[in-house]
Amino acid sequence: MTRGYDLVVIGAGMAGVAAANKCAAAGWRVAIVDALPYGGTCALRGCDPKKILRRGAEVIDSARLMRGKGIDDTDLSINWTDLVTHKHGFTDPVPGNIEVGLSGHGVDTLHGHARFTGPTTIAIDGRPCDAAHFLIATGARPRALDFPGHEHLLDSTGFMDLPALPERILFVGGGFISFEFAHIAARAGSAPVILDRGPRPLKAFDPDLVELLIGRGADVGIELWRSTTVTSIETSEAGYQVTVERSGHPETVEFDLVVHGAGRTPELAGLDLDAAGIDWDEHGVQVAAHLQSTSNPAVYAAGDAANSPGMPLTPVAVFEGKVAASNMLKATMTVPDYAGVPTAVFTIPELARVGLLEHEALAHGVDLEVRCHDTSGWYSNYRIGETTAATKILIDRSTDRIVGAHLLGPEYGELINFLGLARKLQLTTRQLKSMTAVYPTVGSDLGSIL
Numbered sequence: 001m002t003r004g005y006d007l008v009v010i011g012a013g014m015a016g017v018a019a020a021n022k023c024a025a026a027g028w029r030v031a032i033v034d035a036l037p038y039g040g041t042c043a044l045r046g047c048d049p050k051k052i053l054r055r056g057a058e059v060i061d062s063a064r065l066m067r068g069k070g071i072d073d074t075d076l077s078i079n080w081t082d083l084v085t086h087k088h089g090f091t092d093p094v095p096g097n098i099e100v101g102l103s104g105h106g107v108d109t110l111h112g113h114a115r116f117t118g119p120t121t122i123a124i125d126g127r128p129c130d131a132a133h134f135l136i137a138t139g140a141r142p143r144a145l146d147f148p149g150h151e152h153l154l155d156s157t158g159f160m161d162l163p164a165l166p167e168r169i170l171f172v173g174g175g176f177i178s179f180e181f182a183h184i185a186a187r188a189g190s191a192p193v194i195l196d197r198g199p200r201p202l203k204a205f206d207p208d209l210v211e212l213l214i215g216r217g218a219d220v221g222i223e224l225w226r227s228t229t230v231t232s233i234e235t236s237e238a239g240y241q242v243t244v245e246r247s248g249h250p251e252t253v254e255f256d257l258v259v260h261g262a263g264r265t266p267e268l269a270g271l272d273l274d275a276a277g278i279d280w281d282e283h284g285v286q287v288a289a290h291l292q293s294t295s296n297p298a299v300y301a302a303g304d305a306a307n308s309p310g311m312p313l314t315p316v317a318v319f320e321g322k323v324a325a326s327n328m329l330k331a332t333m334t335v336p337d338y339a340g341v342p343t344a345v346f347t348i349p350e351l352a353r354v355g356l357l358e359h360e361a362l363a364h365g366v367d368l369e370v371r372c373h374d375t376s377g378w379y380s381n382y383r384i385g386e387t388t389a390a391t392k393i394l395i396d397r398s399t400d401r402i403v404g405a406h407l408l409g410p411e412y413g414e415l416i417n418f419l420g421l422a423r424k425l426q427l428t429t430r431q432l433k434s435m436t437a438v439y440p441t442v443g444s445d446l447g448s449i450l
């Protein structure tokens with residue numbers, strides 16, 4: 001039995017590493033355990049590698065937009081194998097670097113699958129271990145789908161490690177992952193189809209901007225099938241026979257590859273939470289607002305594994321990990337501040353959001369002023385030949401504060417950060433407009449957008 005830890009963190013991803021380092025720095029005896037190489041989803045299988053692959057697609061798209069404007073892109077193409085190797089140049093050293101960093105802070109780095117054996121005990125691949133506190137930071141995994149042949153779906157991790165990209169790719173689900181990957185695949189020469197069960201994909205984003213993005217996707221060869229469900233997938237000589245129901249009609253189509261983009265669910269399987277009396281459901285570990293388990297006071301949860309109000313995003317995982325750590329260290333009940341957390345779908349161009357959607361603001365009874373712009377003809381977009389860009393800013397007339405901001409355009413994933421800060425600090429649009437930005441940058445468009 002490994003005894004006497006103040007804290008054992010389960011999961012060495014964004015949330016877990018942040019919490020382990022913070023508690024060790026405060027003098028606690030801390031161990032962290034992971035069943036996979038250290039680094040978690042974001043660094044190894046999510047945000048970071050995804051955006052490296054996207055860089056290849058950006059180069060292709062940027063060149064195409066400048067066709068006839070001084071750039072001849074005839075011979076330009078993505079070498080997928082080299083791009084994946086470039087990605088590995090970043091991801092491969094991550095686990096070692098993270099372990100060295102944790103050890104440097106005095107954290108014991110353990111390996112294996114953890115499961116609870118009692119309220120304050122776990123077994124790591126069968127080896128017992130106990131602690132005064134546990135942080136569950138086990139992340140998420142692709143949601144289980146139940147149609148016949150679902151096992152043929154490739155997950156996001158597998159997609160980013162494909163040795164070559166085939167032509168006909170079906171992305172099941174119209175969310176972040178499918179849109180981002182389809183935008184990469186289209187620039188790599190594939191013909192992607194995104195299928196969503198509902199009439200409107202990317203439901204967390206402004207519907208008007210989403211429609212513009214769908215149009216831009218169609219221009220580069222991305223097809224969208226709305227109100228469509230997969231009823232079965234069978235292997236065929238050439239690939240997969242996918243039977244779908246589109247607007248009530250069955251149809252069988254052949255694809256070379258079928259990818260899971262139908263949502264992710266907290267990774268709690270195999271943790272045996274019931275053995276520790278930890279309440280949970282399909283949305284994650286049940287926690288109070290300060291991230292302590294509602295049923296086992298020794299246990300906290302953070303990041304994708306926690307049923308908290310935070311979106312399953314990296315910055316949220318990091319600050320939840322830190323807040324949970326601080327609450328454990330000081331026995332406080334501090335609640336994470338979720339205000340002003342921006343998010344972006346890294347399509348080309350990117351779609352970004354912070355704060356409320358228009359219908360949410362109206363439902364909250366906000367005295368709403370909506371400021372919209374088609375920014376495609378503005379200097380920043382003219383310069384690079386971008387055809388699709390728009391903004392929608394939601395302002396509370398009574399306070400002059402931004403209640404929601406929605407952007408679609410190149411570099412708008414950076415621009416949204418200003419609006420997130422403005423929302424967090426409760427700045428008025430007048431205050432935000434007083435900022436002097438470097439000219440000409442996309443940031444210098446902010447005054448006109450507001």
Ligand SMILES: Cc1cc2nc3c(=O)[nH]c(=O)nc-3n(C[C@H](O)[C@H](O)[C@H](O)COP(=O)(O)OP(=O)(O)OC[C@H]3O[C@@H](n4cnc5c(N)ncnc54)[C@H](O)[C@@H]3O)c2cc1C
Nearest residue numbers: 011013014015035040041046114138139303304312313314
């Ligand atoms: C393809 C993709 C792209 C994404 N892109 C973005 C993006 O651009 N921006 C953004 O903000 N977010 C993005 N996300 C979401 C983001 O990656 C997650 O929100 C974030 O990584 C969650 O961090 P976490 O610490 O909660 O969990 P994770 O980073 O997933 O870490 C959990 C760790 O726990 C380990 N584990 C699980 N169960 C056990 C067990 N029983 N025993 C031991 N170890 C265990 C796992 O092996 C894993 O290493 C993306 C996600 C995906 C899938």
Ligand SMILES: NC(=O)c1ccc[n+]([C@@H]2O[C@H](COP(=O)([O-])OP(=O)(O)OC[C@H]3O[C@@H](n4cnc5c(N)ncnc54)[C@H](O)[C@@H]3O)[C@@H](O)[C@H]2O)c1
Nearest residue numbers: 173174175176177178196197261262263264312344345346
């Ligand atoms: N840029 C980023 O920040 C980023 C990128 C990738 C992933 N992520 C995170 O990962 C999470 C998971 O991403 P995701 O894209 O898998 O899920 P998602 O929740 O973004 O979208 C899933 C979509 O699939 C649809 N769907 C579900 N089941 C279906 C079915 N059987 N048939 C057809 N459509 C179906 C849903 O209606 C929804 O539109 C996201 O919620 C996000 O938090 C973030």
